[in-house]
Amino acid sequence: MVINVNRYKCGYCGACVSVCPMGAIELIETWIVVDDTCNNCGICSRLCPVGALEVST
């Protein structure tokens, strides 16, 4: 996993899930999981309303 979800910021809205080109993100009840198909593109981090997703470098 190369995307870090700050779960203290995340409001589990699912915006990130919809834009992931790899389908690597899933919203399970109230938490986000990122699987290993993540290609580190960072689109999700740019669209998160609250900046809860960070690409680790």
Next chain:
Amino acid sequence: MKDRYDIIVVGAGPAGSTTAKTAASRGLDVLMIEKRQQIGDPVRCAEGVNKEYIRNFVRPDPAWISAEVKGSRIYAPNGKMVEMGEELSGVEVGYVLERKVFDRALAMEAAHAGAQVMVKTRASGLLTNNGYVTGIIAQHMGKSYDIKCDIVIGADGVESKIGRWAGIDTTIKPGGLCSCMQYLITDIDVDPDFCEFYLGNGIAPTGYIWVFPKGKNEANVGIGISGFLPKNQTVNDLLDDFVKKKYPKGKIIELIYGGVPACGTIERTVSNGLILVGDAARQSDPLTGGGIFNSIWAGDMAGKVAVKAIKSSDVSAEFLQEYERKWRAEIGKNIDTSLIVKNRFLTLSDDDMNTLADSLENMDLKTVSLLGLVWTLFKTNKKLLWDLRSIFKDIKEIKGVDFDDIENID
């Protein structure tokens, strides 16, 4: 829970509940699952809906109506206000709902019609056989269940996985997702008769800020942005800037986030044994972000087609095309128009927006629809809005608008 149903609806929002109710009331054996413990919560919506449209499908109940508005007021960057009302302000004006109650009421209607409802139950995959979707893998309280059915209805919202699992590309491209945040603010002065929209590249680049009254002293104050912001800025920051200036003494009692599909129609929404509805099918309006009514409308269509398909023992993509054709002919057409308007408005400068607002000075827009407003703007600002001419080519009339000169736009 049984191990087989006629249809399984994944997601108990307006699209899912309407599909479940429509199918169950016509005799189908329906299971509707919702991954959350509570239907309708947390809310991810500005809660505005056109009251005339919604009355076609749901009997209004004061329990889920927070406010009833007469129209909308749009504020240009220079503060110039354009008032639209009272009949047709677009799909998102009329009632301001209490979604927590509304969504639960729709789910109850589905249950009353005979659908089984299961909460805290999530689909983690699809069962397939011979190129057909034949059920779901469900997770409930730490256990996994295979549940079979003839048709799976993917009503699993903006974060939909059902379509992707069935091989339908539902990925929203950058620019196609409206990234939103909203506060419910109390102890403020609001005009309970109007929904307000604030435009400007300073306050909400590639989007707008809304103020939807929830009473005399409360409002949903939110922002939606469809482009990328600079890396060190979030919609949260922009909303806070607006709220501090506009409602310095307001008290925030609720905070919600949300992503709204504003991408326009996707390539397909059916597959063998599968139908997508609502946000999962990207059926929200790209311009207004409104999706409740489209979801209910599409859910009604999906439920009826599912009944027909199962009675005909044919759940192939070919048979389910009837749903695809129906929603595209009406909902899809509106979405296509809105997308053209959205794409043009996204690139307008603040000066352009001010020019447009100024051009509406002294015009009576009380009975003008959103499309009528766009036409009025187009007519007086052809150079600025020339890209919109394709919208009007196939349209013969717009309510409340003098349309005689439509032939002259080429």
